[in-house]
Amino acid sequence: MQCANMLLRKIVRSSVLPFAAQHGMKKDFFPLSRTLSLSLCLKQDKSCEPSEKLDLDEWKKVMKSGLQEDVSETVSEPKELSSLAAARETLEMWRLAGRAVPENISEEELKTFMECPSKSAKKKYLKYLHLRELHKKSHKRKMDEKRERRLKAQDEASNADEPKKSSFVYLSSKIMDQTYNWRAAQSMIFGQPLVFDMSYEKEMSVREVTNTVKQIVLGESFNRRTVDPFHLHFCNFQEDSLFHREFVKHYREAWGKLLITVTDKCYTEIFPKDKLIYLTADSPKVMKEFDHDKIYIIGSMVDKSIKTGVSLARAKRLGLETAALPLEKYLLWNTGGKNLTLDQMMHILLTLKDTADWKKALEFVPKRKYCGFVSTPIKELKKTLDLINTLKLGKRRGEVEKQFAKNHPKKYTLKQK
Numbered sequence: 001m002q003c004a005n006m007l008l009r010k011i012v013r014s015s016v017l018p019f020a021a022q023h024g025m026k027k028d029f030f031p032l033s034r035t036l037s038l039s040l041c042l043k044q045d046k047s048c049e050p051s052e053k054l055d056l057d058e059w060k061k062v063m064k065s066g067l068q069e070d071v072s073e074t075v076s077e078p079k080e081l082s083s084l085a086a087a088r089e090t091l092e093m094w095r096l097a098g099r100a101v102p103e104n105i106s107e108e109e110l111k112t113f114m115e116c117p118s119k120s121a122k123k124k125y126l127k128y129l130h131l132r133e134l135h136k137k138s139h140k141r142k143m144d145e146k147r148e149r150r151l152k153a154q155d156e157a158s159n160a161d162e163p164k165k166s167s168f169v170y171l172s173s174k175i176m177d178q179t180y181n182w183r184a185a186q187s188m189i190f191g192q193p194l195v196f197d198m199s200y201e202k203e204m205s206v207r208e209v210t211n212t213v214k215q216i217v218l219g220e221s222f223n224r225r226t227v228d229p230f231h232l233h234f235c236n237f238q239e240d241s242l243f244h245r246e247f248v249k250h251y252r253e254a255w256g257k258l259l260i261t262v263t264d265k266c267y268t269e270i271f272p273k274d275k276l277i278y279l280t281a282d283s284p285k286v287m288k289e290f291d292h293d294k295i296y297i298i299g300s301m302v303d304k305s306i307k308t309g310v311s312l313a314r315a316k317r318l319g320l321e322t323a324a325l326p327l328e329k330y331l332l333w334n335t336g337g338k339n340l341t342l343d344q345m346m347h348i349l350l351t352l353k354d355t356a357d358w359k360k361a362l363e364f365v366p367k368r369k370y371c372g373f374v375s376t377p378i379k380e381l382k383k384t385l386d387l388i389n390t391l392k393l394g395k396r397r398g399e400v401e402k403q404f405a406k407n408h409p410k411k412y413t414l415k416q417k
Contacts, residue, residue, distance in 0.1 A: 087114050091126070099123070100130040180224045184259035187229045193295045194223075194230035194349065195267045195276075196342075198237045200301040203310065206242065212302045212342065213246040219346030220260070226350050232260040235267045243300075268318055271295050278315035279345070281338045282308055283322035286329065290352040298345055330358050331370040340365065 087110050095101040105113075109129060116122040196216060201209060223229045237243065248255050267276060278297045279287075297320070299311040315322045325348065327338050340348075347364040355361070359373055 083114065084110055094126070100127045102126065102129040102133045104133070105129065181259060183227070183229055184224050187231045188259055188261070191229060191231040192292060192353070193233055193271070195233045195235055195271075195295060195297040196300045197267070197297055197311075197314075198234050198243055198300050199266075199314075200299060200310070201238075201242055203307065204301060204303065208302045209242050210246055212300055213243065213250060215302065215342035216300060217247075217250055218343035220258075222343065222346055223350065224259075226354070228354065230350070230353075233267065233270070234260065234262045235265060235270070237262050237264055239264070266318075267295075267297060268320075273318075273320060276320050278311065278320045278322045279324070280311040280315065280322055281324055281340075282312040283315075283324040285321075285323050286326045287323040288326070290349070290356060292353070296349065298342060300342065302341070303339075325362075326358065327362070327365070327370075330362055330374055331365065332372050332374055333370050334368075 084107065088105075091101050091105065091110075091113075095103075113122055113125055116125055204212065220232060223232065251258065263270070275293065275295050276297060277291075277294050278299075280299065297315075299314075301311065303310075312322060324338075325340075327333055344364050344366075348361045351357070351361040351364070362373075
């Protein structure tokens with residue numbers, strides 16, 4: 001009996017199972033092979049232990065459940081495969097029709113496409129995949145071109161036998177940084193002080209403080225790269241404040257090596273009051289020229305809500321002189337506030353210090369805030385105004401002037417002069 005069982009097992013393994021695998025019948029045939037093997041094992045157990053009874057009903061239930069699971073798996077997979085194939089055929093037809101369809105689509109994307117509730121949703125999803133594919137191709141093409149240019153430049157550099165003669169001296173970034181640091185170090189001894197008032201932290205939000213620090217960093221970098229930089233002072237600066245944390249986050253290890261003066265003292269304790277001028281847009285006094293003997297103060301504040309009068313009130317409490325930039329005198333100003341960013345103020349003051357030219361200095365004002373300069377075309381503006389009045393009045397202009405001369409003879413004579 002055992003020899004017969006062994007022979008049956010060999011026949012199933014050697015001939016029947018390979019035949020089923022070759023003809024795609026492995027999953028269908030697997031229950032039968034499992035049934036045969038189980039029946040053989042049960043027969044062996046029965047021969048070994050004849051006293052135990054086999055529960056045939058339970059055995060039939062187990063075998064039927066296994067057959068149903070295998071049949072459901074084999075039935076569901078072909079359905080899913082057939083639906084995916086149909087979806088791919090649909091996409092191919094749409095591509096031939098000229099619609100925006102991606103060339104390569106994965107099975108997950110295809111399943112997502114099939115799960116779209118409507119036809120318009122499917123079109124939008126395919127358009128998204130198509131655009132993403134185009135972006136990937138363009139990025140890859142740009143990277144390939146960049147790589148080819150780099151390799152070509154390397155080949156040209158390696159093939160060059162003699163270095164080209166040039167009248168320009170090459171300076172590394174390290175040497176330039178050393179030069180800038182030397183200028184900043186000299187400004188700490190001989191330079192004109194410029195004060196940033198850091199006492200407005202409580203009046204700003206966290207986002208506004210972050211923007212303030214960014215603008216100050218830009219102004220400091222521009223100041224360090226000029227020929228004659230300012231000696232920067234950060235006054236009313238508190239340790240472990242939000243300003244301090246933002247500066248450390250930006251500069252990292254270089255924060256302790258900056259060639260600037262950082263102090264928690266007020267500027268009135270360091271400099272004499274008669275030399276201090278607080279620059280604020282709310283000041284009634286207009287700045288006429290840059291004074292190299294004065295010490296200018298800039299309020300370190302970025303306010304999205306435009307809180308007017310804050311810096312002016314602080315300057316009045318301290319008894320300091322104030323000044324505003326002559327924006328309306330030199331610019332045809334549009335509607336809007338005259339508050340400038342801190343880096344723009346740094347650009348303007350450095351240009352005034354070097355050139356004393358308001359036209360060059362005010363070029364750093366954003367172009368959206370003004371129409372043009374009012375330095376030379378004042379006469380032309382008067383001509384245009386006279387022309388507008390003439391067009392409005394027409395022939396009645398002479399009559400209006402005579403009536404005005406009768407009513408206001410003194411003003412008319414002054415006007416003629």
